[in-house]
Amino acid sequence: MTRRLPSTDVVVVGLGWTGSIMSLELARAGLNVVAIERGPWRDTAADFPPATSADELRYAVRQDLFLRPAQETLTFRNNISQNALPIRRWGSFLPGNGVGGAGVHWNGHTWRWHPWDFTHRSSTIERYGADFLPPDNMMQDWGITYDELEPFYDRFEYLCGIAGKAGNLRGVIQEGGNPFEGPRQREYPTPPMRLTQAPTMFEKAARELGWHPFPNPSANMSQAYTNSYGCRLAPCTYCGFCERFGCGNYSKASPQTCVLPALVRQSNFEARTECQVTKVNLSADGKRATGVTYRDTSGREWEQPAEMVLLCAYQLFNVRLLLLSGIGTPYDPRTGEGTVGRNYAYQITGGATGFFPGERHFNPFVASGSEGIVVDDFNDDNFDHTQVGFVGGSSVACIPTNGRPILNRPVPEGTLRWGSAWKRATHENYNRTASVGIQGSVMPYRGAYLDLDPTYKDPLGLPLLRLTFDFQENERKLRRFGVDRCIEAVRAMGADRVIRNEITGPYDIVPYQSTHTTGGAIMGADPKTSVVNKYCQSWDVPNVFMAGASLFPMNAGFNPTGTVGALAYWAVDAIRERYLKAPGPLVPA
């Protein structure tokens, strides 16, 4: 029996970065907000204080903070001719769970995407012609421009206190910043972090190679910071336990450090944790959401009626919720019709590990998640692609995030995996190794998509999401090109032995690559090819708004969180300033 609760103005599904930001902004506007989160409440003092957080086995290896696949996972296959099988243990990507979501255990790289990303299709055709687009691509412009998003990028950066150096202030290129970034109105809120040994060497090598190195924009604090909500962050201590861990020092921007202390004080806000939303309920004509249905941990089912529903779950699970709720038309790769699930993209990664001769003390354990140096010369359309024959590109970076020894103790190629020779190589190379890596863009393709699995179910009996994805030739070329740059860099830094890190077979769900999954509920200008309009509002059900990386029509060579945060502020601004005044479609279908 489903118990019906009193109605509220807004119900928010998922209390991570986007859910907490949008909840706070709407609660401050006077609306009653209920956020429903399937994981537990999490906070620094109780869940990851310094006394327990520096535990590689528990967090990095056994994956304590992530969504447990027993609760929900997805199935995977490389192409539609295969039988999808469940991802039983996370590998390639690590979805978050609980209050704070992946914002708890991210590294904190906080980018503005390039103006090119938002118009990648039309800009590519304009510069290289339509024949330059890769076969079977589903590239399409976002329906929003960088200039429209700029003020909201600014808001997210100032929410987090991002440490960085501007490269383009109102159109004027700044020494020491990224000359390829879009124009920004003002400097980063805090100065760049101090560098450790490997990035120091990479910066010098990159300049010698004629590249344009600059500090990685970091959500680890270079100094104390107080944001506009009155939340305070402390300087990062370079503890080396950042990604996959919660920060015990309040030094990493997260919902816990930047939003929740202010949000929880709003008397018109309420969070319900360990409650799983199973469905967005629709009116009889399917044109209006009436609220959501969820199950608590006892299995009891509740209905929470609401005037407005915000889907703020992780990218994959936002798409699943649309499919389970019957909002929009599922994408069919055979016909190319339908919208929900299309334009799934990922990122392509690789790099080079260098082994350095002589006395070296890289001290890889002295690290933060985001401290390092990046080169943007080979990303997106920052260089002429005529000769390279691919669309997109990658950032090239030296960001040594840790020296945790269960997972991070490189040895030269050809070393045995155990025994005395392994032991000696491990001893000799741990402190003499540095890596440079790429994070590459991935364009959307006709055969890369999300739908519901016909076989496997979650513990509530609902079908799992199914992911069908492989890398295409365009991205493989892009990776080869980027990894070549990494090898040049590591050699220029002085390495005498270099390992090429490049997985050349089909996309593999096992080794960790990137938690930057994107698409499936994309934004756009046309309801035939997108799930939401430019204000992140469902074309089909106008009182449903979406947040997160499921909105992205493609994936870029940068981390997504800056754009995720900017779009959350952009969407909530549209809700507050426009939708609430005249509830209905903000863009005519």
Place this chain on the structure above:
Amino acid sequence: MRGRSTSRRHLLAATALVACSLPAAQARTIRGALPWSAGEAYPPPRLSAAGWLFFTEAEAAAVTAMANRLIPPDELGAGGAEAGCATFIDRQLAGSFGTSDWLYMQGPFPAGTPQQGLQEEHPPNRRYREALAAIAAHCREKMGGRLFHTLSSQEQDALLTAMEAGTSGIAGLRDKSFFELLLQNVMEGYFADPAYGGNREMVGWKLVGFPGARYDFREMLDRLDQPYTDPPVGLFGRPAWTRAAQ
């Protein structure tokens, strides 16, 4: 120092949805104030080094011997036996790792492609039990009625090498897949925090020069490319501290 009963709520919660049998109290409503109080964090379990929770004595002897060949004792430091790798694995197999409680374990379990990853129907505790029995039978029947830990080092190395390559011919054992599990767990035991029963005296951390759970390295920003000289610390400090207190 285990916290109050609520402190383990997120461990319980993840299994609660699976079992659908716990009381409704697990779901929480939060409003008005952050819902925590001091001392609520739960530390990792502090494990006794004595006795076995999962292994039989014979199994423990075999795993100890295997760990000591994968990480042999030599001039660079203790081997896997002295480091407590078998104790570590024993404690892991007795807990949620051993049972795969956190993983998606619903069938069917058809063979997948390598890119589809782990599709094992049985959790590590059962895989260890069956593999160790198969290896014991092999040593008994094909190697002169002996046990793994009574083989010579050369014979042990040869058998492990063959398992790694998938050519051991041990009846009833998917040798390659078990070897990967074993190697992973031995390395975890050598390099994980000593709180979990391995890495005794922080031998793994000393091998590479990892200072452990120090949590503040800002002083090193003034000393780039210089050696770090302070000894490692675990979540529960250092053995010397404990000894001094006794």
